Amino acid sequence: MTVQADDIDLMKRIHRHDQQAFRLLYQQYGKAAYSLAYRVLQNTTQAEEVTQDAFMKVWQQQTRWDPDKGQLRNWLLTITHFTAIDRLRRERRQPNLHPESIEDMEEMLSSRSDSLWQDDTVLRMLIQQLPAEQVALIDLAFFRGMSHSEIAAETRLPLGTVKTRLRSGLQRLRELWVETTKLPTLQS
Amino acid sequence: MSSTQQPQPVLNCDDLLELIPAYAFGLASPKEQQQVESGLTTCPEATAQLADYRRMQDDLRESVPQIEPPPALEDRLMAAIAAEPPARRRMPQVHRAWWAAAAAVVALVFSNVYWISRSSSAPPKAPDTNSHPILVQGDSSFVLTSSREIRWVRLPSAQKNTDATAVLMWNVESEIGLLYVRGFPPLSAGKTFQLWLTMGDAKLSAGTFQVDETGSGALLFNVTAPIDEYTWARITEEPEQGSSEPGEAVVVVGEL
Structure with missing residues (x-):
C-alpha cells in the first residue's frame, strides 16, 4: 500500500473509534506535530498541551481529512499550527520575542537560526537568501500568527512598510521555492 | 449591512496577484479577502500562485527542527481518548x-x-x-x-x-x-x-x-x-x- 492508502485506512479505523489506530497516528506524526508546536510556542509544556489538543480534534472529528486536498501529514500539521497560534493569541504573549527594534529581531533570528530551522531543508537554504528584515517579518506572520498591525507594533515599523516588505519577502520566497522545487536534484 | 459585506469590484489580474501573498498567509483584510475570492476564477495565475503558497506553507511547517516529544505525552493522549469517546455531530x-x-x-x-x-x-x-x-x-x-x-x-x-x-x-x-x-x-x-x-x-x-x-x-x-x-x-x-x-x-x- 502507498502512504496515502495507508493513511486512508488509518483514518477509517479512527473514525470507527479504533484506539490502536489512533496510537499509530500519533506514533507516525506526533514528533512532527510536537516540533511545530514547540517552534511556535517556544515552551515545552505548552507544546505538549497543543499537540494533545490537535490530536484530540482528530479523535473527536471536529474536522475531517479530505485525501483529495492533500496528505494526512500536512493536514495534521496545519491543525497543529493553527491550534498553536490560537494558544498564542489567547495568552496574548509572544515567546522569547521582546526586541527593541527590527534590528534586534534580525540579530536574534540570525543568532538562533539553528534552533529555528532544521538542517538541510530547502526552506532553510532559501530563507537565508532573503534580507534579514524580511525573514523576521515572515517569521512573525507565519510562526507567530501576527497581523500586519501587530507586526508593525512589535517591530515599530510603519504599517505600510510592514505590508510592502512582507509582500516582497513572500513573493521572493515563493519565486525561489518554485525555482528550487522544480530542480530534480533538490527535490529529494 | 456592513461595508465588508458589500460586493467588491473585481480586480484585474495584476492587482489580484499583489494581494495573493497576504491572502495566503491570513493577512488580508475582509475586503481584500472578498476581492481575492471573487477574482480567482478570472485569473489562473493567481490561483496557481495561491496553490504554490499553500505548498510552501506545508514545507515551512516541515522545516522546523525536529524534537522528540516527552514519552509520557503518548500515554496521556491515549488516556484522554479512552476517557472521551469520539463525539459525532x-x-x-x-x-x-x-x-x-x-x-x-x-x-x-x-x-x-x-x-x-x-x-x-x-x-x-x-x-x-x-x-x-x-x-x-x-x-x-x-x-x-x-x-x-x-x-x-x-x-x-x-x-x-x-x-x-x-x-x-x-x-x-x-x-x-x-x-x-x-x-x-x-x-x-x-x-x-x-x-x-x-x-x-x-x-x-x-x-x-x-x-x-x-x-x-x-x-x-x-x-x-x-x-x-x-x-x-x-x-x-x-x-x-x-x-x-x-x-x-x-x-x-x-x-x-
Whole structure:
C-alpha cells in the first residue's frame, strides 16, 4: 500500500473509534506535530498541551481529512499550527520575542537560526537568501500568527512598510521555492 | 449591512496577484479577502500562485527542527481518548423542526415516497417501537431512530451569490440517507442534479433528483457502505441520464 492508502485506512479505523489506530497516528506524526508546536510556542509544556489538543480534534472529528486536498501529514500539521497560534493569541504573549527594534529581531533570528530551522531543508537554504528584515517579518506572520498591525507594533515599523516588505519577502520566497522545487536534484 | 459585506469590484489580474501573498498567509483584510475570492476564477495565475503558497506553507511547517516529544505525552493522549469517546455531530434541538419540514417535502416531491408517522395505522414495514417517522421509496426505507443516532451535515453553496443549500441526514452506521435541498437554481432542459459521495479517491454517485419551482427537492438514497465512511458530498448539475463522474458545475459541496 502507498502512504496515502495507508493513511486512508488509518483514518477509517479512527473514525470507527479504533484506539490502536489512533496510537499509530500519533506514533507516525506526533514528533512532527510536537516540533511545530514547540517552534511556535517556544515552551515545552505548552507544546505538549497543543499537540494533545490537535490530536484530540482528530479523535473527536471536529474536522475531517479530505485525501483529495492533500496528505494526512500536512493536514495534521496545519491543525497543529493553527491550534498553536490560537494558544498564542489567547495568552496574548509572544515567546522569547521582546526586541527593541527590527534590528534586534534580525540579530536574534540570525543568532538562533539553528534552533529555528532544521538542517538541510530547502526552506532553510532559501530563507537565508532573503534580507534579514524580511525573514523576521515572515517569521512573525507565519510562526507567530501576527497581523500586519501587530507586526508593525512589535517591530515599530510603519504599517505600510510592514505590508510592502512582507509582500516582497513572500513573493521572493515563493519565486525561489518554485525555482528550487522544480530542480530534480533538490527535490529529494 | 456592513461595508465588508458589500460586493467588491473585481480586480484585474495584476492587482489580484499583489494581494495573493497576504491572502495566503491570513493577512488580508475582509475586503481584500472578498476581492481575492471573487477574482480567482478570472485569473489562473493567481490561483496557481495561491496553490504554490499553500505548498510552501506545508514545507515551512516541515522545516522546523525536529524534537522528540516527552514519552509520557503518548500515554496521556491515549488516556484522554479512552476517557472521551469520539463525539459525532448530533442533530441539535433547534434543527428538529427543520428536519420535519425537510421530510415533509420529501413526501411532496416523490409520488412513491410515503411519510408515515408512528400514529399511522398502516406502516408498510413494522417499525421498531422506539423509532420515529419512516420514509419508504421503492425498496429503501429511512427510519428516524432516536435523535442521538442521527447524523446530519449542511452542504453550503459552491458558488457566490446563491442561496443553494442542502442537508444530508442519516442514521449511525446506515447506508441509507436522506438529502433535502433548497434554493437550488432551475435546471436547464435535459439536465438533472446528481449527488456524489467521496470515499478515498473515489467519487460515487448516490442518485439523481429534480427540484420544484421553488428550488426545493429531496432524494432518499442508498449507497454500498455506511455513510459514516464517506468524507465529502457534493451535488453537480449533470445530463438527464446522470454521469459516471462529477462534472464542473458544482452547486453545493461539503465535508461529512
